[in-house]
Amino acid sequence: MALSQKQDVYETMRDRIIYVQYEPGMLIDEKEICRELGISRTPLREALLRLKEQGLVTVYPRFGSYVSEINVLDLRDLFIVKKNLDGLASELAATRMPDSALEHLTRLVDEIEPSRDNGDFKRLVAIDQQFHEAIHDSTFNKPLNDLLEVIRYRCRRGWFYFMDRIPGLQGAAVHNLAEVLAAFEKKDSAEARRAMEIHVSCFIDAFSKLLER
Incomplete structure (x- = not known):
């Protein structure tokens, strides 16, 4: 084959x-x-x-x-790791991102409101996925991308599994992405990291609340 x-x-x-x-x-x-x-x-x-x-x-x-089964505690902890790795990826990508990638992020952010207004959650999920992948590619750091790939799909699966079960999880898909984009436009590494960590924290908060029930 x-x-x-x-x-x-x-x-x-x-x-x-x-x-x-x-x-x-x-x-x-x-x-x-x-x-x-x-x-x-x-x-x-x-x-x-x-x-x-x-x-x-x-x-x-x-x-x-x-x-594999889905364990909420493990999933929450995976997103804590993802928050730090995605934050680092955003910090690195802020000064390395090609113009073509920045234009791609801009187009994705422009799609958020129409997709939300149409109730097209599947498209919002795709926007988030493509947004993150463009950032990861723009780090030009293979070891970091390899680490991100290890957890990327487990996080995505857990998010998709619980999206109708946890209030606020659907909105986490695109929360704060416009702010992340603004930091990239300014090539502000510190702000890019901060904005991305806020974005991923929405998932951590949602799963933490589920554990508190």
Whole structure:
């Protein structure tokens, strides 16, 4: 199987887990998935190994592979880590960001109000994802991006799973992004970090309140 096909299998499985098409704790039926996707076991198992490393799949020898459960305390703690890593990424990107990336962020922020007015939450989620990824790419710091990738998808999955269960979590998607953009426009590293940390703190606060119930 070509590298692009292997990546396609991985992304298909990853997205099904992130967007809760595969529920937490679900047994992954390898035979059925291979039949559905028209693939052999090898690329699927390679994808599952990668997803295991990212904390999205749990493998029990002799029992099979399962979609990892979601633990709210772990999720809150992941967002605490994400707050610091995203803050650092924003600090670095503020003075390194290419004009093309800044223009991309501007277009994304311009989409926020129309998407919110239309109740298009799926688009707001996509805006947040693309916003963060553009910043990460603009750090030109591979070790940092590797660390962010380890937690990125677990955070995204937890957010998507709880977005209808926790008040305020939907609005966290785009909270303070305009302020982050303003800091990038000024190439203000300290302000970029501060604004990003405020943005991610919305998620931490939401999960902390859930733990207090």
